[in-house]
Structures are given as structure tokens and as C-alpha cells.
Amino acid sequence: MLNLERLRTLDALARHGSVSGAADGLHVTTSAVSQQMAKLEREVGQQLLAKNGRGVRLTDAGRLLADHAARIISQVELAQADVEAQRGRAVGELRIGAFPTAARGLFPAALSALRTDHPELRVRSREMEPSEGVLGVVRGELDLAVVLDWYNKRLPVPGGLVRAPLLDDAADVAVPVGHPLADRKVADLADFADDDWISWPEGEFCHEWLMFTLRGEGIEPRIAHMAEEHHTQLALIAAGLGVCVAPRLGRGPVPDGVRLVPVRDTVRRHIYVVWRADADRRPSIRAAVDALRSAGEQLTDDQR
Template identity: 75%
Template sequence: MLNLERLRTLDALARHGSVSGAAAGLHVTTSAVSQQMAKLEREVGQRLLARNGRGIRLTDAGRLLADHAARILSQVELAQADIEAQRGEVVGEILLSAFPTAARGLFPPVLGALCADHPELRVRTRELEPEDGIRGVLRGDIDLAVALDWSNKRLPVPGGLTRVELLDDTPDIAMPAGHPLADRPEVDLEEFADDEWVSWPEGEFCHDWLVFTLRSKGFEPRIAHLVGEHHTQLALIAAGVGVCVAPRLGRGPVPDGVRLVPVRQRMRRHVHAVWRTGAERRPSVRATVDALRTAARELSEASA
């Protein structure tokens, strides 16, 4: 009889491509992964892993068994969802991820509501960029992710996942109080062609969006500073070193010396929740989605 936890370890190795990646995804040590795989190889009587330079690769037998493991684990997840749904109680554990401003703006009210309404549910959270959150849901490492895309640059959601819109976030342009456009009621992006920009780090979806959007306005952006944390971005703007896009979701207090001006042609971030199709049968997933939608609606009403 094949051991389910060892099949789970093999599946993680196949998905992550390394012992360290599998260990991180399973929240265990690398030695625990190696021990589980050694036991699984003894169970099946074949080598499942082979050296590949400094790393490892799956043998033909390993790939074959990994394919079966993925299907078996999918069926186990479906069975667990059906059992939860039949029982109808919001219990157990759920892992929720969100990009930084959504984590700051949505996690506090969502976690507070779930703790009050469903004390038997343990919620764990991760702060992840949208692409990483969606990949985690697709791999089965995360139950539900809060992700985003922009009205002029969509983030594809792979098949097998379901998404629901939570809210639209309308960012402003943040600039130093002494900027020539600081007292304007609205601005156009083209007016910042000669300014230096503070951006999200290269490789992140929002950085790619910013470059794409500014180029579509007819100029090559002068990106001087790459900063992941929005409060740090605003601190740089307060110091007079450039301008940036400042989302309203999770914004918090704005430093002295910073002016926020709307863009005439509205920029919109679409914030949504994503989960594996069928997982909404789990009461815990339904309860978390409901809490996210309630928190998003209250934020939208407060900013209207």
C-alpha cells in the first residue's frame, strides 16, 4: 500500500523541481523530504530520483508515479471538500495569500470577522505577489489567493481556477508638495515624461504594467528607484526624489510633503480572489470568500 504522505512528497518534488522547493512547499526540512523519498523508493522497489548536476530529477518511474500521485491527491482533496460540505461546519485550516496592499487593506477585517464568526477555523496568511499567489493555488500549496490585474493589462488565470471580483482600486499619482503639478485637480501621465519614477521591483507584474502603460503614452519612463514597499515609495516621494503610482487600497497615512493627484484617464486595479475550481464546496473556502467580499464592499463604500 502506497503511503499518502510519501506520494505528497513526490508530488511536491515534481511541482517544485528541487528538494529545497518541495521542503518549503510542504513546510518540512529537506532531510524529511529525503527520508520520505527513500522510504517510497523502498516501497515501490525502483529508483524515483536521479542526480542532475547539483540537483535532482525524476526518473521515468518517478515521473510515472508522480502523475498518479497528482491524480490521487486531487481525489483526496475532492473527498475532503465533500466531507466538509456534508458536515457543513466551518472548521479546519485555510491558507490565504494576498499582494502587499491587499494584505494590509483586507487581511485585518477579514481575519477579525473569521475569528469572530468561525472560531474553529484556523486561518494562515502569506504575503505574495499576484503571480506567486496564483501559482501557489494552482500547485495546491495555497487554498485561496487575492490577486490583481489592471484595466489595460490583464493577468491570465489558468484553467482549473475560479475567480471572483472583489473591488476596483483607483490609484493616484504621488508627487512632492513642491512639484509644479501638485495643486492640479487632475493630471495626465504624459505630463510626467521628464520626471524620475519610483517603481515596484523589476520582474513584478505591477512594474511591467507601469513600463507598459507609460510607454503607451509615448515616452520611455526614467525609473530611478525600485522599491517593493509602498510606504517606502511614499517616503522617497516626500524626500523629493521622484513620482510614483499610489494605490488607495491599504494606503494608510500619507507622509507630510506628499501630494496625491487623480489621473484624468482613470487607472484601475481589479482586485479578485482565486481558488481551485470545486473548492468552494468547502465551507471554509466559502466563508473566507464571503468575508473578503464583505470587507471589499465596506472599503468601496467608505471611499465612495
């Protein structure tokens, strides 16, 4: 009989395209992946992997079995959802990811509520960028991911996922205290055309949004500095090194040398949570969505 964990390893290899990628996705060593595949090849009596330069590729038999493995794993997830739904309680393990400001702004209240209301549920959380969160849910490495759309740019979300809105998050422009617009009650993005910008790193969804948006305003931005953490961005601004877009969710205290200027046409992020459609009936999914939504509603009330 085929071993389910070895089929999961084969599925991870097919999705990630390498032994190291599969190991990272499964949170095991590359040696463990190789050992599982060697055992699976002995079970089926066929070669499933072939060398491809410094890496490996699936043989025809490997691709065939990987297709079956994906369907088997999906069916197991459906079975887990049905059993959990029949029990009617949020139980077992729930893996959830969120981009950093959402993790900081939503997780403390939401995960605390889940621990109190559903003591049989074990929650594991991770910070990750929105695109990584979506990919983690698609691959089955996460049960839920908190992600975002900007008001004028959507994050690509593949089919087979369910999504639920959590909150809309407004953003301001953060400037040094000595900036000419520091005391303005409202400004346009175009007013910062001559400033140096502090951005998220290249390749991240929010960096792509910033470039897209500023260019849409007729601004060719001068990106002087890149920092992933908002607190680092604000520290650079306090030193007088540029300006940045500063969302309110998870922002926390602002350094004394920084002023926040609201944007005339409000810049917003739409925060939502995604999960696989085949897990839709799991009470743990519904409990987590409710807890995240409640945390988002509380934040919205506090900002009014």
C-alpha cells in the same frame, strides 16, 4: 500501501523541479524531503530519483508515480471538500495569501469576521506577490489567493481555478509637495513624462504594468528607484526623489511631503480572489470569499 505524505513530497518534487524547491513549497527541510523520498522508493521497490548535475530528476518510474500522486491528491482534496460540505460548516484549516496592500487593506476586517463567525476555522495568512499567490493555489500550498488585474493588463491565471471579484481599486500619482502638478485636481500620465519614477522591483507584475502603461502613453520612463513597499516609495517621494503610482487600497497615511494627483482616465486595479475548482464546495472557501467581499465593499463605501 503508499503513504499519502510521501506522495505529496513526490508531487512537490515534480512541480518544483528540485529538492530545495519542494522543501520550500512543503515548508520542511531538504533533509526531510530526501528522507521521505528514500522511504517511498523502498515502498515501491524502484528508483524514483536520479542525479542530474548538482540536482535530481525523476526517473520514468518517478514520473509515472508522480502523475498518479497528482490525481490522488486532487481526489483527496475533493473528498475533503465533500466532507466539509456535508457538515455544512467552515471547519479545519484555511491557507490564504494576498499581495501586501490587499493583505493590509482587507485581511484585518475579513479575518476578524471569520474568527467571530466561524470559530472552528483556523486561518493562516501570508503576504506574497500576485503571481506567487496564483502559483501557490495551483500547487495546493494555498487554498485562496487575493490577486489583481490592472485595468489594461491582466495577470495570467491558469485553468482549473475559480475567481470572484472583490473590489476595484483606484490609483493616483504621488508627487513631492513642491512638484509643479502637486496642486492639480486631475492630470494625465503623459504630464509626468519628464519625471523620475519610483517603481516596484523588476520582475514583479506591477512593475511590468507600469512600464507597459507609460510606454503606451509615449513615455520612456526613467526608473530612478525601486521599492517593494508603498510606504518606502512614498518616503522617497517625500524626499523629492521622483513620482509613483499610488493605489488607494491599504495605502494608509501619506507623508506630509507628498501630494496625490488623480489621473484623468482613472487608473484602476481589479482585485479578486482565486481558488481551485476542486475545492469549490468547501464552506470554508465560501465563508472566506464572503468575508473578503464584505471587507472590500466596506472600503469602497468609505472611499465614496
